[in-house]
Amino acid sequence: MKYELPALPYAYGALEPWIDARTMEIHHTKHHQTYVDKLNAALEKHPEIADRPLEELLKDIDGVPGDIRTAVMNHGGGHANHSFFWPIMAATAVKEGGGAEAAADGGPGGEIGKALEKTFGSFAQFKEQFSKTAAEIFGSGWAWLVRAEDGTLAVTATANQDSPLMRREKPVLGLDVWEHAYYLKHQSDRKAYIADWWHVVNWPEVEKHL
Ligand code: MN3
Numbered sequence: 728m729k730y731e732l733p734a735l736p737y738a739y740g741a742l743e744p745w746i747d748a749r750t751m752e753i754h755h756t757k758h759h760q761t762y763v764d765k766l767n768a769a770l771e772k773h774p775e776i777a778d779r780p781l782e783e784l785l786k787d788i789d790g791v792p793g794d795i796r797t798a799v800m801n802h803g804g805g806h807a808n809h810s811f812f813w814p815i816m817a818a819t820a821v822k823e824g825g826g827a828e829a830a831a832d833g834g835p836g837g838e839i840g841k842a843l844e845k846t847f848g849s850f851a852q853f854k855e856q857f858s859k860t861a862a863e864i865f866g867s868g869w870a871w872l873v874r875a876e877d878g879t880l881a882v883t884a885t886a887n888q889d890s891p892l893m894r895r896e897k898p899v900l901g902l903d904v905w906e907h908a909y910y911l912k913h914q915s916d917r918k919a920y921i922a923d924w925w926h927v928v929n930w931p932e933v934e935k936h937l
Pocket of ligand 1: 754758809903905907908
């Protein structure tokens, strides 16, 4: 089985003004495509595992043959992370029609809103903790809201393209803080990118991952 670049569920300019069209296009057609291509190239060397779902390969990364383990971690993780990332964002107009966005602080209602309040005390406290975690990642990586194996929700970070699945955690919400995700518009101001990103979180989609 060959992996393919999934289509974006919206136009490149749909997340303007928060995330610019050029960044989205390069991020999708160049960066994500490269992860797909290099994952396929790695798996070609081991056809015996090529049909196992990517999620399983990441959960059992130690079971991946040593000569392609790093490639599967980096490019398989990259493909999984980005495939997860695109749909959990949406244009404001779509989001307003989606029903789950509510509170004046931009917090979601619904099951996701309740779960965040229960775990973090309030949406504002969750948002602060997630934003801080994302801002403090040294170098390239991702901030996550994950569901641990015991069912609890937590904010975590991963380096490079490591997937939470490698730690047996299920991604619920994720934010790419590699510079390629924001450098054209926000330059080195990662905090401004994080602040803008909250405007395009697609809460109805996030809730599906709870
Ligand atoms: Mn990226």
